[in-house]
Amino acid sequence: MKNVVAILGAGRIARVHAEALVRFQRDVRIKYIIDPYLTEEARQWAGRIGIENTGVDANCVFEDAEIDAVFICSPTPTHCTYIMRACETGKNIYCEKPLDSDIEKIYQAIGAIQKSGIKFLMGFMRRFDVNQQKLKNTVSSGKIGVPQIIKLCSRDPALPPYEYIASSGGIYFDSMIHDFDLARFFSGSEVSEVYACGNALIDPVLTEYGDIDTALAVLKFDSGAVGLIDLSRQSNCGYDQRTEVHGSKGFAQVGNVPETTVSIHNEDGVHEDKPVYFFLERYADAFVHAQATFFDVVNNGAEPPVTAYDGLQAVRIAKAATLSWRENRAVKLDEIP
Structure with a gap:
């Protein structure tokens, strides 16, 4: 069974993840690319790598029961907002660095992750x-x-x-x-x-x-x-x-x-x-390894080697x-x- 994911963001790091997922993670399907500032160029790029669903509103991702994980690759101040929504709707999370720019939001997000039981990996790819x-x-x-x-x-x-x-x-x-x-x-x-x-x-x-x-x-x-x-x-x-x-x-x-x-x-x-x-x-190669690790955490219950606490620190x-x-x-x- 394939993991169905959405990528939040369409900038440089989002494209790195999207292209690596398409090329190397055979059991993963990207259903959405969402970015509030999505350009026509970004839509065309998504189409070229086989992603048909693009948009500017992330609500469609969180309301879609088929999505089991999100890759948060959006601007830093949006990270914890998306984490909270993902926790509320049962979506597992791969989050790019930094975790957020607002310490208070980070503590709230960590609490939400712990309460929801979703799987989380902090994307310190090094x-x-x-x-x-x-x-x-x-x-x-x-x-x-x-x-x-x-x-x-x-x-x-x-x-x-x-x-x-x-x-x-x-x-x-x-x-x-x-x-x-x-x-x-x-x-x-x-x-x-x-x-x-x-x-x-x-x-x-x-x-x-x-x-x-x-x-x-x-x-x-x-x-x-x-x-x-x-x-x-x-x-x-x-x-x-x-x-x-x-x-x-x-x-x-x-x-x-x-x-x-x-x-x-x-x-x-x-x-x-x-x-x-x-x-x-x-x-x-590190990005590919990080992605593979994330899906091992999601699918097989492996312990995440990089946590939200690491992101906080x-x-x-x-x-x-x-x-x-x-x-x-x-x-x-x-x-x-």
């Missing part, structure tokens, strides 16, 4: 990357001892458009939230304090949007471990993303993924390809980091509800 998973398994095995330092580097290839920046929620909330989640994932501990700093070094115009393009965050964990995250909106060399966990017995790293594994060795030196261009290339850390940057001080997580 956790589903084979390299990050091997790093996590290595840490959990004790091979490098007790984690002491978590280091994450995340540098996008180029600045996003100003329209994106204007509605993103800021660099810590929109982009570094992935790294906050991975820091918790690898440390096995909660963050207790954040100090964040940064500037608009690539494009000063970003300050007009209340944002920056170059950022650091220093984390303290309940375990006593520390973390360091550096992020840039423009690497100029592709998607530069590296991870390291240093422990009491050694360390383990995840490096960049190159465009090819060919290396050229001659009198001019050793030459290798730069990293793949962006997250769409780097994490294509990442949002709290992002809000603490944003407050730290704005006020130029360390912020304890206890200050964030």
Whole structure:
């Protein structure tokens, strides 16, 4: 029996999920693509991948008894509203990051998820990357001892458009939230304090949007471990993303993924390809794995490896980091509800 799903949203991340579902999840049928700002171009795209039902009103999804799951890929402030409706109508939920921008709504949504009994998976797709998973398994095995330092580097290839920046929620909330989640994932501990700093070094115009393009965050964990995250909106060399966990017995790293594994060795030196261009290339398989995991949770009762609580904690850390940057001080997580 096929799972029948709806995708809420028709932007970039919604299309990533829709196309991956069509291509790789053979026992899934997408019945609807819904977006309040649906364009004719989006309707044509949906038709090309075999989705006939498109619209601007999500009520048709929640009123359709055939729909057993929704993929929430809409703008962040709509996430918890859709989660609540899905809980009321018995639809299982895959939710893209961030969980929401409103902490109070997040707590209400978590309560609704627990009360309804629906299945929920938080879409932090980096956790589903084979390299990050091997790093996590290595840490959990004790091979490098007790984690002491978590280091994450995340540098996008180029600045996003100003329209994106204007509605993103800021660099810590929109982009570094992935790294906050991975820091918790690898440390096995909660963050207790954040100090964040940064500037608009690539494009000063970003300050007009209340944002920056170059950022650091220093984390303290309940375990006593520390973390360091550096992020840039423009690497100029592709998607530069590296991870390291240093422990009491050694360390383990995840490096960049190159465009090819060919290396050229001659009198001019050793030459290798730069990293793949962006997250769409780097994490294509991770999206597929995350989707497969979601349907294992829905159909077979598997435990969700990334929960709404994980989404909440990442949002709290992002809000603490944003407050730290704005006020130029360390912020304890206890200050964030």
